[in-house]
Amino acid sequence: MQYHYHKHDVIIVGAGGAGLTAALYAGKEVDTAVISKLYPTRSHTGAAQGGIGASLANLEKDTWQWHAYDTIKGSDFLGDQDAIEFMCKDAPSVVYELEHMGLPFDRTPEGKISQRRFGGHTNNETKQPVLRACNAADRTGHMILQTLYQQCIKHNVNFYDEYQMLDLIMVDGECRGVVAYEIDTGDLHVFHAKAVMLATGGWGRVWNITSNALTLTGDGAAVVLRHNLPLEDMEFFQFHPTGLFKLGILITEAVRGEGGVLINKDGERFMPKYAPTVKELASRDVVSRAIYLEVMDGKGIDGKDYVYLDITPDTVNKYFEIDDSRQPNGELRHIDSDYVRAKLEDITDFCKTYVGVDPTKEPIPVQPTAHYAMGGIPTDIDTRVRANESKKDVVTGLYAAGECACVSVHGGNRLGTNSLLDIVVFGRRGGKVMAQEVKEMDFQPIDADAAAAKVQAELDGILNSTGEETLAVLQQEMKTVMSKDVGVFRVEEGMAEAVAKIRELRQRFKNIHIDDKGKRFNTNLLEAWQLGCLLDLALVTAESALARKESRGAHARDDYKERDDENWMKHTMAYMDADGKVTLKYMPVAVTTHKPVKRVY
Amino acid sequence: MKVTVKIQRFNPEQDSAPYWKEYSIDAEPTDRVLDGLLHIKNTIDGTLTIRSSCAHGICGSDAMRINGVNRLACKSLFKDVGTTVTVEPIAGLPVIKDLVVDMEPFMEHYRAVLPFFINDDPAPQTERLQSHEDHQRFDESTKCILCACCTTSCPSFWANEDYLGPAAIVQAHRFIFDSRDHGTAQRLEILSDPDGVWRCRTIFNCTDACPREIKVTQVIGEVKKEILYSKL
Ligand SMILES: Cc1cc2nc3c(=O)[nH]c(=O)nc-3n(C[C@H](O)[C@H](O)[C@H](O)COP(=O)(O)OP(=O)(O)OC[C@H]3O[C@@H](n4cnc5c(N)ncnc54)[C@H](O)[C@@H]3O)c2cc1C
Ligand code: FES
Numbered sequence: 001m002q003y004h005y006h007k008h009d010v011i012i013v014g015a016g017g018a019g020l021t022a023a024l025y026a027g028k029e030v031d032t033a034v035i036s037k038l039y040p041t042r043s044h045t046g047a048a049q050g051g052i053g054a055s056l057a058n059l060e061k062d063t064w065q066w067h068a069y070d071t072i073k074g075s076d077f078l079g080d081q082d083a084i085e086f087m088c089k090d091a092p093s094v095v096y097e098l099e100h101m102g103l104p105f106d107r108t109p110e111g112k113i114s115q116r117r118f119g120g121h122t123n124n125e126t127k128q129p130v131l132r133a134c135n136a137a138d139r140t141g142h143m144i145l146q147t148l149y150q151q152c153i154k155h156n157v158n159f160y161d162e163y164q165m166l167d168l169i170m171v172d173g174e175c176r177g178v179v180a181y182e183i184d185t186g187d188l189h190v191f192h193a194k195a196v197m198l199a200t201g202g203w204g205r206v207w208n209i210t211s212n213a214l215t216l217t218g219d220g221a222a223v224v225l226r227h228n229l230p231l232e233d234m235e236f237f238q239f240h241p242t243g244l245f246k247l248g249i250l251i252t253e254a255v256r257g258e259g260g261v262l263i264n265k266d267g268e269r270f271m272p273k274y275a276p277t278v279k280e281l282a283s284r285d286v287v288s289r290a291i292y293l294e295v296m297d298g299k300g301i302d303g304k305d306y307v308y309l310d311i312t313p314d315t316v317n318k319y320f321e322i323d324d325s326r327q328p329n330g331e332l333r334h335i336d337s338d339y340v341r342a343k344l345e346d347i348t349d350f351c352k353t354y355v356g357v358d359p360t361k362e363p364i365p366v367q368p369t370a371h372y373a374m375g376g377i378p379t380d381i382d383t384r385v386r387a388n389e390s391k392k393d394v395v396t397g398l399y400a401a402g403e404c405a406c407v408s409v410h411g412g413n414r415l416g417t418n419s420l421l422d423i424v425v426f427g428r429r430g431g432k433v434m435a436q437e438v439k440e441m442d443f444q445p446i447d448a449d450a451a452a453a454k455v456q457a458e459l460d461g462i463l464n465s466t467g468e469e470t471l472a473v474l475q476q477e478m479k480t481v482m483s484k485d486v487g488v489f490r491v492e493e494g495m496a497e498a499v500a501k502i503r504e505l506r507q508r509f510k511n512i513h514i515d516d517k518g519k520r521f522n523t524n525l526l527e528a529w530q531l532g533c534l535l536d537l538a539l540v541t542a543e544s545a546l547a548r549k550e551s552r553g554a555h556a557r558d559d560y561k562e563r564d565d566e567n568w569m570k571h572t573m574a575y576m577d578a579d580g581k582v583t584l585k586y587m588p589v590a591v592t593t594h595k596p597v598k599r600v601y
Numbered sequence: 602m603k604v605t606v607k608i609q610r611f612n613p614e615q616d617s618a619p620y621w622k623e624y625s626i627d628a629e630p631t632d633r634v635l636d637g638l639l640h641i642k643n644t645i646d647g648t649l650t651i652r653s654s655c656a657h658g659i660c661g662s663d664a665m666r667i668n669g670v671n672r673l674a675c676k677s678l679f680k681d682v683g684t685t686v687t688v689e690p691i692a693g694l695p696v697i698k699d700l701v702v703d704m705e706p707f708m709e710h711y712r713a714v715l716p717f718f719i720n721d722d723p724a725p726q727t728e729r730l731q732s733h734e735d736h737q738r739f740d741e742s743t744k745c746i747l748c749a750c751c752t753t754s755c756p757s758f759w760a761n762e763d764y765l766g767p768a769a770i771v772q773a774h775r776f777i778f779d780s781r782d783h784g785t786a787q788r789l790e791i792l793s794d795p796d797g798v799w800r801c802r803t804i805f806n807c808t809d810a811c812p813r814e815i816k817v818t819q820v821i822g823e824v825k826k827e828i829l830y831s832k833l
Contacts, residue, residue, distance in 0.1 A: 039704065041747050042660040056727075099728040102718025102782065104736060104743050111730035136743070142659060143743060150717035184697060213654040249657045349814075350657060353676055354631070472643035515647030518614045521698040524647040 003179075003188040003452040008033040008158065009438045011178055011191050013165045013220060014199030015040035017048075017141070017423035018402025018430075020148035022197050022383075023157045025431025030438050033158035035165055035180050035191065037215065037526075040149045044201055044213040045423065048141020049252035049346065051116060051133030052098075052424070053417035054091035058112040059131040060328040064088040066124040067132065071418060072594050074120040074283045075374075075411025076553035077569060078233070080590035083381050083407045087418075087425045094424045095134050103147040105136050106343075116343075117257035120283040120415040120601070129257070129281045131328070133417040138252055138346045144420060163189065164526055165219065166458070168196065168398070169451045170227050173387070175398035176446045179455045183526065186519030188455060190448040194438040197399040197430055198224065198377060198385075199423075206538045207370035208483040211243055211250035215530075220404045222533035224377050225540065229395065230388065230573040230585070232406040233375035234537070235545035235555045238414055239488050241287035243369025245306040249350055251366055253416045255359075256280040258343055259335055260311035261319055262291070263363060264299035269319065270307075275601035279323075282601035285413040285554045288368040292488045301365065308363035311340055315363075337361075368488055374414050374554065375544075376406040378573065378587075383407075383430030389573045389587035397444075399434060401426040408571065411589075412553020462528045467511025471528055474505055474512065478531075478538055486542050491558045495546040502539045506580055509535060540574040543582040548572065565596050604628045604679055606637055609689035610699055612648065619696065621687075630680035634688065635663055638674060638700075650699040658812055661748030664691050665700050671750040671810040691753035693762065707749050710765045714773040714791055719784030729781050739778035742771045742820055744813040751807035751817050757800045764800040765792070767807040767817045774820045777827060786831070793828045801825070 010026045012019045015036035026032040036043070055062040068088040072079055099105060099113060106114035117129040136143040152159075162183040169177040169190070177192045200220030204212025225231055241262075242251040256262075261269050262280055274290040275282035282290075295305045310316070313336050319325075320333040327333055337360040341348055344359070351357045351364055377400040378386040384394035402423045409422055481501045485494035509532060516524035550564035551557050571587040604626055611619040624641050635653055642649040651674070652662040658676040666689045667677050679686070694702040720729075745768060752758050752766035773792055776782045792798050798821055807817035 038654055038660075038662070039708075039747075042654050042662050044655065044660070046746070047655055047657075047659050096724075096727055100724040102720075102776070102779065104740065104779070105728070107731055107733045107736050109733070111732050113728050137740075139659075139744065142746070146743070147718070153712055154717040213660065214656055215654045247657075346659070353658070353678070470643075471647070516650075518612065518648070520613050521650050521701055523650055524642075 001449055001453050001456065003190050003448070005190050005192065005448055007192045007443065009193065010195045010197070010434050011035060011193040012197045012199060013178060014201060014402065015159070016043035016199060016201050016402060017045035017144050017148060017420065018427040019197070019199035020145070020152055021424050021427025022199060022401055022431035022434070024148060024151055024155060025428050026435045027152070027155055027157040029435040033160060035160045035163045035178065037162060037164040037183065039161050040159065041145060043145060044216055046142045046145040047213065047250070048420055049138040049250060050118060050254035050257070051135035051140050051417045052095060052144065052420035053118065053121060053132050053415070054095040054134055054421065055088070055132060056092050056095065056113060056115060056134065058108055058115050061123065062130050062132055064091065066122070066130070067091065069124055069594060070121050071409065071415055073599055074413055074415040076413055076563065076599060077565070077596035078408070078411030078552060078571070078589060080408050081592040081594060082590045083409050085592065086381055087409050087421060090425045091421050094428060098144065098147060098424065101147050101151050103136065103143050105134055116254055117281060118416040119253050119256065119281045119287070121417070122278065127277050129278055133254070133257065135254065138254055138344050141420060144424070165223070166455045166529065167451065168223055168227060169446050171444065171446060174396040174444065176444050179451050183521055186522060188452045190452055192443060192446055192448070194441055194443060195397055195399060195434040197383065197401060197434060198404055199400070199402045199427070200404045202373040202403040203534060203537050204370045206478065206482050206534050206541065207487070208479040209243055209248040209367065210370040211240060211248055212370065217530035217533050218404070218537045219530065219533050220400065221376050222536045224385070225536055225576050228575060228577070229385065230378060230575050231376060231540055232378035232571050232573055233408060234541045234574055235548055235572060236374040236412050236553055237370065237541065238284055238372040238374060238554050239288045239368040240284055240371035241291055241368050242309050242366040244350065244354060245365035245367050247354055248369040249354060250369065250371065251309060251347055251364055255309060255311050255344060255347060258311065258340070259316035259320060259333065260309055261315060263308040263310050264294045265301045266299060270294055278601045283413055283415060285556065286601055288488050289556055291368055306365045306367040309366045310363040311344070311359050312361060312363065313337055313340065372414055372419060373403055374406070374410040374412065376404050379405050379407055381407065381429070382433045383426055389585045391587060399430050401430045412555060459525065462512060462514060462525060463517055465510070465512055467513050469508045469511045469513060471512065471514065471531055474509060475531055478502065478505055478535060482538055486545055489556050489558055490545055492546070495542055498542040499539070499546060502535060502542055503580060506535050506539065536576065539580065540576055540582055544572045544574050544584060547584050569596060602628060602630060602679070602684060604637060605685045606641065607687045608649070611696055613698055628679050630678070632679050633675050634667055634677040634679065634682060634686060635674035637679065638688070650701055652701055659746060661746035664748040664750045664753070665689065666691055671754040673748060673750070673812045676812050691749060693753045693759045694749070704749065706762060707752060707768070710769040711747065711772055713765060714769045715784055715788055716772040716776070718776065719782055721783065731780055735780040738780070739775050741815055742775040744815055745771045746813060748812060750810040750812055754806040754810040756804055756806065757802055761796070761800060763796045765797055767821060770798055770821050770824055771815060771817060774824050777824060789828050789831050792824060798825050798828065
């Protein structure tokens, strides 16, 4: 068995915002390496548009406590309040730190970091939207990713670019390394480590219409699941209300933050019916459901399943007047085309390129798009991966941060701008914690041969399979059933069907045939392996959803319309055994100050 | 509509040299060339190899030569590139397989220009202030996604692979004109090297190739000027 062997104190899998932040902090103190299947700057953090939330109060009064309460309310009271408080308190300091690393934020007239409005973020006294999202035009994620990567170069962090992690090395319940596949050569590499952090991002590719990159296939979460460790709250997957029609490309909530309104086929602005106070700036689950209900009611444009998002200055200014919407200085809000182009540069470009619409002149066709995994690998506030639902046991040597992790700061529904915040807050925390812990420990033994052989056998299983099933067909069938039955609205029969269908697809996956049997840059093989990950995640998502008999946050059921705090204010912990049998257990929600109340926007 | 896609293929494990292969597919006019390539990979030949990720022009994975000019496959629609499309790898970097090239030489040039913020003054409690105008001074070059469309369209780079190339200069520009940064002197030193900015012959291919619409040639011109001023 041939493989390469490496040893680093800390291995971080994933070079998005979470992985790079952790690498920066761990790398300053101990030998740290980052493994990423993409060049770091190609990670999907770079797609994030609107902003990063922090109560800097640069333009108007704001406090971290308001931010925390908004997040708890946004989570539909499923978020762990201790973790949320930690994140919101830490937010201003991480944003300042990013600025000190050179991040080019937009500026206020005084030269401070500029802030904009975003869904669910409010002044808790007036209940009106508050200026909290710190932004760099509409490419905030791009600037965060670039800045972090630049700093990693400056601090000589080790990178293994275009290496794909395929397995964790677990010994006696402890994580002691990973096995990765070098994409260029097809060689296997065993990475022996004292601490491993997973920061592999989300898995929107389970669904048909998604804002997520082709490479967001949930590898880290699936690998954890296969080691008989639980995944938390998998039924909570966010559908962002405004994806570009058919393509799913995200049109940031900042469009609505800057005044954009949602319009149905009758020209009616429908959000006031669903969220009278904050209207378009209600939380995403609420807005996505509103669009869905309009469409079901025959109010979609041209009778199809989309509506208009209108940011043309005439429309926006008209509604500013009707709503008497004012700036912090008391002036009536007003926008013009130049302002829209400057603040929404990339959005303008996407609309023109992909649907031929100039958003300063015409409305944008939008529909909900699978966007963000609230659930994932359960961790405590120090990013240590939980071994079970006890709230006490963690997996020695294993950490997770970013979208693949579930701390849980987003609960049933994430607020916009809170993921970029999550990745830097917990990336930093995790980096520091790992650095501390590995200093006091030695490398523990591993059986590198066995670890590599196990992965080779898994790959050989795909390479040597003589079946007839194709990747494209299996993937499409998975997406179709998940979009239909485990999407914005859910019912018992649909979800039961989805579970059965995904089980069938997992069987058929064993007969998959791929064309490329080579060693060099075999993306065909890796895509097949990734489909295996998606299918496992789809299964636990559907099973977790089927079991939860209530509606909360992004999990909306037609047959159980109300939130049921008495029975269901708890986190799902889903385990899967080698045969694909899923076992669900539950873990209490951490409540500090805020008792659940009904959510009204 | 029917589309013919001619792709330059090369498998290092089998082929001694690249060759052209034609595929005929159905596509919507609004489909991206990337959609077409993935369709070929999914339904005709799974060995076709490309890099791709975001599929909407922000990650920089899928730069390639489409009808002879550098473009992102995910930002080129069939309605704009026509019904007979040629696709080949970007030029000037070693081809690994099909449309995938070795990015390492490109990244090396990028790393050479100190592409990171330098300011050793103690940081204030809050943000360093910067006026809107000072921010605008370098805003354009912050849009770069390191796709290599510009550098690999540059005849000067083809002629001399040691030339840092447009992308690295854009990255340097981003810091040189940032009022908060203190590394300008070091960077200008690096860029005034014979393999630095002076290899630029103002051919404008880079500006034309940039999928982010950065005025690359102008950016390089500003750096050239800064070097001249700094020598006065
Ligand atoms: C279009 C869009 C816009 C958004 N806008 C906002 C916003 O305005 N504000 C906000 O707060 N949030 C936003 N989000 C959400 C936020 O951007 C993401 O949740 C966050 O960036 C995820 O960061 P991450 O570091 O966890 O993962 P990612 O950035 O996705 O990185 C994942 C990394 O893991 C690596 N990887 C994956 N699998 C493997 C493997 N098997 N082996 C090796 N490496 C692997 C990848 O190469 C990559 O480097 C947006 C999301 C999208 C899709
Ligand atoms: S796939 Fe990301 S730029 Fe084309």
